[in-house]
Amino acid sequence: MLTSSAMRQSLQQCAQLLCEHCGGSPTSLAEAESAVTKIVEALAPFMLEQLLQPSTGRHTYQGTALACPCGEQARFVGYRKRVLLGLWGSVRVQRAYYHCAHCHTGQLPWDQKQGLDASDFTPALKAQVAEVMAHLPYRSGVSLLERLRGVHLPPSSAEQIVLEVGGRLQQEDQQQASACQQWAQAALAYQWGVSETPPPVPVGAYRARHGVCGKRLYISLDGAMAHLDGDWHEVKCGLVYTVDKNATAQDTLLERAYTAAAQSAEEFGWQLAALAQAWQADVYAELIAIGDGAKSNWSVFAKHFPRALQILDFLHASQHLFAAAEAVFGKGNEVARTWWQSWSQTLKEQGPFPVLAELATLQAPTAQAQEDLERERAYLQSNALRMDYPGYRARGLMIGSGPVEAACKVIVGQRLKQAGMRWSRAGAGAVLALRTRVLSGEYETIQKVARAA
DSSP states (O other): OOOSHHHHHHHHHHHHHHHHHHSOOOOSHHHHHHHHHHHHHHHHHHHHHHHHGGGSGGGGOOOSEEEOTTSSEEEEEEEEEEEEEETTEEEEEEEEEEEETTTTEEEOHHHHHHTOOSSSBOHHHHHHHHHHHHHSOHHHHHHHHHHHHOOOOOHHHHHHHHHHHHHHHHHHHHHHHHHHHHHHHHHHHHHTTSOSSOOOOOOOTTHHHHOOOSSEEEEEEEEEEEEETTEEEEEEEEEEEEEOTTOOSSOOEEEEEEEEESOOHHHHHHHHHHHHHHTTGGGSSEEEEEEOSOHHHHHHHHHHOTTSEEEEOHHHHHHHHHHHHHHHHOTTOHHHHHHHHHHHHHHHHHOHHHHHHHHHTOOOSSHHHHHHHHHHHHHHHHTGGGOOHHHHHHTTOOOOOHHHHHHHIIIIIHHHSSTTOOBOHHHHHHHHHHHHHHHTTOHHHHHHHTSOO
8 A cells, every 4th residue: 555656755745744733843852752653643543534434334335135144134224333442543433234123133244344243442452452461461451552552441341352362262272172182083983994084184274384393393281270260270281392403502492382271181182282283293203292290291192192202301300319319318418419419410311220220229217208218219110211311312302391381480370370360260261372372473363363253
């Protein structure tokens, strides 16, 4: 629209006249910027109404009658006015209204085409509000919008927008998880010979956008507690990512995508599987699943990513080794710390079996300490095949679950666990769906779902 040089020159001339008549005589950069902001705020709603004139009013008329979903005809009644609040303030529009005498419902075709619902907010404003509220509490978020954009919005309206947009994203997550489950069942039926037709391989949403960024895809899972519906519940956080193979001291995540929900491990497993499926996990030569040792996490990895190499986070392994040292030598004992430092290094450089052999020779001084020692020994034994740290390091693999632990802090800790926050499950779910999309860089998805269906 503004590509021609003649158009730009004409606009510049108009702007010059505006500045001469409305800009005053600013004596500083701050005064000049303030003058421009006031001009834009005053002019933008008028410009928006002018630009909408060719597509509103009588231009929305679609004949004397329209087909109604009930099977009858909705008759043209007249034009209805509406005031919408958008990115550039309020705008008034008129559009054709049709009514069905049979089912007593009305139609506003222009509204449907624009993605409008019963609220007075434009989809563009709803998308921006949802994005801001994914980062900030409602009061802080609306204050920021008012200061930066001049949009006056009560916190309750911002919350309603989040529940709407985030709720749709939640539904999208659930639909993708359900589709993933159906595909897995169909694939299993074909493998067992129950079905003669193999299911079509799902087309990943990320493949065209990101491509296959290396030979390895990492998958990780963890949880964080949040106050939902009057009690504390675990929020599962999942992460898929690729790592810069040239990184040395500090691994660098190239691309990543997040998902989170207050669900059981069984339910969330399908949501994480759907995310990995969208990333075309089957195309990668290697899948690496890193976890903190929780049995439910290994169950999810085994069920949904059977070919993934499972790695126990080294820090967790080392912490359990430290607990074993304290059981044997006593808490706060320098001997325990020295023993732990030595054998933790052995674990990293030689793997679990020398460490397990050493633990087998140890005896704790009391019955309770012996019970603690047996518990830590059992933990390390059960995860022995996930602790080949010298082999992993030789192949350039990550051995830490730091990325997903950071994800828990960023997704849950920074947004759901601020002072005094108490959430309904619906409210937390909507925020989580929005926040994970923002952190994954899926701004277009937010803009899409901000439009009413």
